[in-house]
Amino acid sequence: MFEQIIFYSFGTMLLLSALMVISVRNPVYAALFLVLAFFSTSAIWLLLRAEFLAIVLVLVYVGAVMVLFLFVVMMLDINLARLRAGFMRYLPAGALVALVLAASMVLVVGGEGFNEIRESGLAERGPAYSNTAELGEALFTAYLYPLEIAGAILLVAIIAAIALTQRAKRETKAQNPDAQVAVRRQDRVRLVKMSSERDSE
Amino acid sequence: MSIDNLSLLLPEIALLTLACATLMVDIFSNDPKHGPGYWLAQLTLLVTAVLVLVTYTGDSQYAMAGMFVSDAMSGLLKFAICIISLFALFYSREYLLRHDIIKGEYFVLGLFAVLGMLVMVSANNLLTVYLGLELLSLSLYAMVAIHRDSSSASEAAIKYFVLGAIASGMLLYGISILYGVTGSLELGAVAQVLEGQSDYPTLAIFGLVFVLIGVAFKLGAVPFHMWLPDVYQGAPTAVTLFIGSAPKLAAFAMAIRLLVDGLGPLLPDWQQMLMILAVLSMATGNLIAIAQTNIKRMLAYSTIAHIGFLLLGLVAGNAGGYAGAMFYVITYALMSMGGFAMIILLGRKGAEADQLDDFSGLAERSPWLAFLMLILMFSMAGIPPFLGFWAKWFVLREVIQAGFVWIALLAVAFAIVGAFYYLRVVKLMYFDEPREPDEPQCSTPLRTVLSVNGLSLLLLGLSPGLLMSLCMAAFSP
Missing domain, CATH: 1.20.5 (Single alpha-helices involved in coiled-coils or other helix-helix interfaces)
Structure with missing residues (x-):
């Protein structure tokens, strides 16, 4: 019972945050919702007793990949209007793919291959099992x-x-202190002799 | 499970270690010509080749929990890959120096590509086949793109990358289906499960189709050849030379490992599919090559035709046929390398000699180079006494003995069609007026190595027995 409550709450959170990832306007929020989605997934994996995978998901995806992603999103000037332009046009095709995927998942998970797991649940391992x-x-x-x-x-x-x-190296703008110290007046200043000019007016 | 027979992996371990050392040495050397990195890379290949010889035993031995196999075929192919890559890196450096686009990473990536090839050659597990292929492909993609200022090279790299990724996906899909059917990733176990059933499930054939598509993509067999002409033409000639030589040996090994070692019981099924691929490749390659004016593109289509011939050996479906295909692929690698090396030699900074016209009157400008090119072209066309003739003869003999006379007739017909465009190059060199009178400039080492390469085709062609018996031994039980 308790496990089911946890599963459904994290499952709902996962679905909602995944939906928000593709529907919010601000890309930074979208990335943050993706973090939430990963986090909920890792909670579900913990329920399945895959603790290593759950922790790696948080460490690698949330800790490293998504932070990098956020940096990129903030650094780049992304034109949202253009990104969204084709949304309605591609919606039918996308929906179709999603439907087919969902149907095949129902067929596979509901099929005979998973009977054993559905009936007996996860294999029981002792507390020492890691x-x-x-x-x-x-x-x-x-x-x-x-x-x-x-x-x-x-x-x-x-x-x-x-x-x-x-x-190539020449494009870096690093300073070269050696050259800066060694610079002489002749390198920088050019004295030009010219006759004085009167103001014409 | 302990790690057993680690000494069998000595060539791979040495290659990986020395490749990392090459990377470091190159980073810390200030030589604008990347001399230290280059020489260490060459030394690495030499050491690997020697270690392959040292660890060679001739019988099948397994290591790394059955993921790795060392047998007669892997020994010969690994040695050939190391030696051919040695030549290829030499030619590459000449090209990169001449066009002022040399980068140390080129040699490191080349070494990793060789490592990927070795892994593929000794793979005894679907997982290792795939990982070796990815290691090879990833290095090659980067090598194609290494000249970033060239838009044609970037285009070629993107095409190669996208199509290569699709091919890998296909292969992986086929592998996953085979795993589902047989419950094992180990090639021997897959064959055993399939052998046990007299009527294996349709699903196994479904998996076979995808695996075969993946292999055909990597080999460049029609109708999965679209990437090949564009990549060959667009890539810097040095990279084209590299792609056209040793990786073909690895792709051949992958075909043998997957189709013969793993899916041997499905022989009647893949035999038919390969037959179609072979005939289509020979037809398309030879016919379209005639219309090309760019010699790199022409050689790309000629590659497709050669791949068709190579597949014929597999169609024969017995040890003799596989040995013939192996002989063919080694011969092809030598010829293709020589052909692209000649393009490198004739080119100058900023001007590639990749048009057919660039070969006009070469006999007047430099009789020796023209003679070498004549050897290469005659050998590719399959004119005796050069090595290319024996390769075609070997494959045809096995195909006829296996009872496919009509397909052998088709092969001969297309080979005659193909002779046209090879002989056209010879005609241009000997009977046309040169466009520029001066002798092509090249360094003495380049000229020497190219001469060795060209003459090897003549010498091996005069005594093909040694290589032939080595190939036969690789597949004798």
Whole structure:
């Protein structure tokens, strides 16, 4: 009973905040609502006893990704009118996709594949069970090789991003104190000799 | 589960470590020509190649909880990938220096691309196949875009990235379906489950179709070839050369791992699909190449035709056919590398020699370079005694022995059509007037390496037995 109350309250919060993300006018609010949506999701995951995933969701998405996102939203001057221009036009297509997705989800989750879980609920584990430890063990034994490759892929992503966005050195405006101290008068001031001129009027 | 047989991974471990070292060395070196980074990258490839030889045993050995396999095929392909990439990085540096767009990251990305290829070649798990492919593709996307001031390169990079992402998505979708059907990601286990059922579910074939689309995209087989001409033409020639050489070997290995090792029991199904892809590729590639005036684009369409030939080897569906396809792909990598290297050599800063006209009268300007190009073109057309002839002969022999005579006839017909545009380049070089009289300028090392590359096609063509027996050994049980 208690679990159900928690589930439904967080579920409602998730749906509402997700709806707000796409309907509020201010992009900063939208990003903040997305934070709320992530937070509610992580609460639901906690109910499913996936505590590691729940915490990682908050740490990574809320703590890092969304903060970065907020920065970007605040830094960029986003033209909202243009972003919203096609909303009504694409609404039917979007609604159709959403309907199909919802229908297939009902079919899959309502299908036979989930009978076992629906009847018996989650497998009962003792209090000593930690899915963080389980995940860690799987990742660093059976899946060590893919994990290492994934690490290499992320490194390549960093290298590629830097190689493609870094501008040449001459465009940086960093000061060079050495050159500033060593500057001489001749470098800066040019004395020009010219004959004096009378005012014409 | 303990980490077993770690020594099998020695080449990959050394490559990854030295690639990171290359990154650091390059960042802290002030050489405007990126000499230290470049030489360390070359040393890395050399060390990896040696380690591949050292760890080679010839029989199948597994490591990393069955995710990694080292067998005769992986040994040969890895060695070939390292050596070909060594040449490719050399050519690339000449090009990048000449066009003043050199960046140290180029070599680091190249090394990571090689790492991705090695991972694909030794993959024994659907997950590793996919991750290796992503590592390779991601490095290649960045390499295509590395010359940011060129709008055509940026366009090519975006096209490559978007289409490559779609292909990866397709592959991943197929993999997820196969996992759903068989309940395993390990290739051997997938094959075992499918083998057990006499009438495997339609769902398995559904998964196979998506996997096959992913593989065809990466190889560039018609009708999934749209990215290839644009990327080959738009990318800096150095990158085109890189993409056109070693990654094809990796794509071939991916096809073998997925189709033969994993989906072997579905052979009758994918045989038919590959047949269609092969015939379409040979037809489209050879016919459209005739109409090209840009030689990079022409070579791109010729690639598509070669890929069709390579798929024929897989159509044969037996060890001989796979060995023939492997022989073909190694030959192709050597030829394509030489062809693009010649374009690099003839180009100057600000002016690429990528039009057919740039080859007019090359025999008068430099008889030796014209002769090398003649070897390359004859070899691509499949004229004896060059290596390209033996590659076609090997594949055709296996296809005919497997009983597909009509498809072999089609292949020969399209190869004759294809000979036209290769011979046209030869005609331009030997019988037309040069547009500019002076000899093309190039450094001695570039000329030497290109000569080695071209003459290797002649020498290997005169004694194809060694490479052929190596390829046969890779697939003998």
